[in-house]
Amino acid sequence: MSFPLDRETVARRVESLLPALRERLGERVSTSLALREQHSHGEGVPDASLPDAVVHPLDNEEVAFVVRHCAQAQVPVIPFGTGTSLEGHVIAVHGGISLDVSRMNRVLEVSADALDCRVQAGVTREQLNTQLRDLGLFFPIDPGANASIGGMASTRASGTAAVRYGTMRDAVLGLTVVTADGRIVRTGTRARKSASGLDLTRLFIGSEGILGVITEVQLKLYGLPEVVRAAVCQFPDVPAAMQVVIAALQMGVPVARIELLDAVQMDACIRYSKLDEFQAQPTLFIEFHGSPAAVGEQIETLQSLAQDAGGSGFAWAERPEERSRLWKARHQCYHANMALQPGCSQIGTDACVPISALADCIAETQADVAATGLLAPLVGHVGDGNFHLGILYDPTDPLQRPRADALAERVAQRAIRFGGTCSGEHGIGLHRIHQLGAEHGEAVSLMWAVKRALDPLGIMNPGKMLPDPV
Helix, strand or coil: CCCCCCHHHHHHHHHHHHHHHHHHHHHHHEEEEHHEEEEEEECHHHCCCCCCCCECCHHHHHHHHHHHHHHCCCCCCCEEEECCCCCCCCCCCEEEEEEECCCCCCEEECCCCCEEEEEEEEEEHHHHHHHHHCCCCCCCCCCCCCCCCCHHHCCCCCCCCHHHHHHHHEEEEEEEEEECCCEEEEEECCCCCCCCCCHHHHCCCCCCCEEEEEEEEECCCCCCCCCCEEEEECCCHHHHHHHHHHHHHHCCCCCCCEECCCHHHHHHHHHHHHHCCCCCCEEEEEEEEHHHHHHHHHHHHHHHHHCCCCEEEEEEEECCCHHHHHHHHHHHHHHHHHHCCCCCCEECCCEECCHHHHHHHHHHHHHHHHHHEECCCEEEEEHHHHEEEEEEEEECCCCCHHHHHHHHHHHHHHHHHHHCCCCCCCCCCCHHHHHHHHHHCCCCHHHHHHHHHHCCCCEEEECCCCCCCC
């Protein structure tokens, strides 16, 4: 359902709101073109649309104040964290207010005894882990980018450590949310389980800003492992690497991370991150957490499995700086891909399938890529069946964007056909709306019922996630 007002009307209504917003928030309300352009897009989707104003609240009450005024004026509210979302979540499709929570960046409470903390939504994962380190604690969800905790909750993010520690769905105990009518609502408790009422926390996790604005997050924490060791092993082909992954999971080896880079992706990372000691071959990046004895056993098992599959070039890293170098290279895949073809644009995919189908799904996908003639490096959180393509195309060639979009569409449909999902961790946003319909069918009507109940005016991040009702 499209937003009921045209952009010119929205712009006029935002203009009428500015005096009240500035009286409360002062210079933290801006209509600067440069700032609006910064808030017109995230990463991953090469499309953009300007908000009419950008607002930087500092606490729950200020968020509620802004949302109440937007509700009264029927103006769209687009939550914004660090701008690292990959599916167009922060694009102001219909104009309106970009509500930037990045200055809501206080760690409110940490309990080392209870292994939990409460943070404002603008706290980033790197900031949080820096503050936790001296307490011997850490927050394990690692999507790669230094994303905000609120944004990670909104998109149900996960990343490289999900195979061991789960996703944001597993990490969040409770939330503070500002609803579409400006109420401040707290969901969940600090208890590790509850059978009390509807699970509103899980309703808002992954809701991508279409139901309300997440302003605070209660998180589970973990003790820093006694030993952390990372490894890189290279293989003659992707099926050989997948053989090791599947065998390790079936044996219950508790790997903390296990990432696959295909030969094209590894070549990009070698060039960009100066990993000259490796070859451009399919490669597994692996990490183990635990006691010295346990990690030693896990390493021995993985090395044996890899050797049986034709793996070679084992490189182990225990010193933090060497581990950081390896994982930094892994996390810089996006920038490494862009450097492969200067001037290119990139569209990402986010397929996730059952582990039993992963090898076949990747094989079909790589054959599909080869047939298109496009360059599309592949990287995957293969421990939980999730993989991504970085589809590169020349934006000056009118034929390449449609080919890239079509390839991304086939990847999503293939994942659904294999019993999986069009998005394992990035979310739906703007780019995957029709794929959501293909995946969920009639259940989309129930999602719309929830949306209408909580946001009857349709002001919360309109144009995202849900396909128009038929």
